[in-house]
Amino acid sequence: MAELLAGDLVKAENPELAALAARPYAPRSARPIWLQIYDRLADAIRQELVPPGSRLPGEVYLADLFGVSRITMRRALALHQNEGLLQARKGVGIFVRQRPRRFLIRNDMQFAESLLVDGGSISSKNLWLGRGRASAEAADLFEIEPGEPVIFLHRLRQLDGAPIYVSRKEFPISRFPDFEERYHESGSVRAVFRSAGIENYRRSETRVLGGFASKEEAEILEISPQTPVQYVTSINRDASGKVIEFNRGCWPMASVELVFAIND
Amino acid sequence: MAELLAGDLVKAENPELAALAARPYAPRSARPIWLQIYDRLADAIRQELVPPGSRLPGEVYLADLFGVSRITMRRALALHQNEGLLQARKGVGIFVRQRPRRFLIRNDMQFAESLLVDGGSISSKNLWLGRGRASAEAADLFEIEPGEPVIFLHRLRQLDGAPIYVSRKEFPISRFPDFEERYHESGSVRAVFRSAGIENYRRSETRVLGGFASKEEAEILEISPQTPVQYVTSINRDASGKVIEFNRGCWPMASVELVFAIND
DNA sequence: CAGTGGTCTAGACCACATG
């Protein structure tokens, strides 16, 4: 009786979802039930039957609605979280992600200019600016000993307030002895470069590789741990070829499309 | 009694694995059990306690060995499959992947030259060469109507016989009216270009985006469905800027590192 | 045929966020 009431409540509040869930399933041999549920959820969200930003009913209700066990339901929900359409918040609920799920990043521009989004505003948040031991890779590029101090800048990029990209930059101290001061004045890496006499610099190499979000990255980007992500390593050099910036960024794999254009 | 015997057999055959499994777990609050098992499996494989190419014991035995339920065990195994360290074959077993898990692809070279691997031989297998309706994107680039026929070439790249990359290319018929014939003669796209009078051409754009392997892609690449993959779209143009090739490739995300170098 | 991985279930406890 109690379960029936709860189920009815959900159906009354989500008639569209209930209608989707009521459709009979294709034979399991054709497509696993959890993938069929995944498909229906995708339809419902893309058609905005469940509006962006809204909370889904709880997993147990959804499982009841779709006539499967909670584990099967979770499987469908988990794939949508990996793909960025849904986002779970422990103790709160599962939410439909806000707005543009996929946007372009151009390799040959500065980040702020490179985000190609229809509408939406990009903001930046500094997570950490300070000094620490150079990573092995950065030390090699800066031609210093591994473990020598470098300047670290960790930044988070947000689209309409939602985190999309976290970058961890390293700079050689010898080139920018007063980096922190200059950065606080201007709030821009490019301005720091300029104040150090570097007017022109260029991206010499970019690497892309896949991985899975660590617990820390997941917290920063507000995604679930183990969500597939792309790591992008990029190297900037001054006009003489010296490395002035080593950057390692991370974004949810399914949310970004990277464009390498050769313009000549 | 029967279970004990089975478990003992496994331990006798895999003393190293058994030792790993016997270690007590850290508290669940620190790291979920399935991730701890995942860690131990990674150690065992990287240290070659279980040699590449070998079959793991069955899931039920492993679950017994690690003292968890089969579902928990499967979760650890599944993440390793996504990362490319393990590969399950239905009805057969779970195998440790052969050899180099990660290799570099350079964007500014032809594929065959661009694979940077220590040892190992690259081979190519043609899956399909024929004509069909142009994709919307290709039609736009070729300046033809969507649905007009184009030449399709589907190819699979293998490293030491193991599939790593599948590409689906489209070419405009107007430029290469006898593509099939020329390709059968030479077995090389570049040779077809040359026979059409195109000596120089260049990569004008490359796009990278993430996704999950479809059932078909998973079968070709011998990975599990839903494994995260990277899709790479690339466009080649002749000296005058006309598009002569539209390519869409796919590889398992965790097996490839893509390098975009600007050499000047 | 037996053994394998793939799917699914019903039920339980936990940590967490909110009111």
Next chain:
DNA sequence: ATGTGGTCTAGACCACTGG
């Protein structure tokens, strides 16, 4: 205190592969 998602269990049936 309640409800949420995250984890884990024991048991079951299926489809596939191989001998």
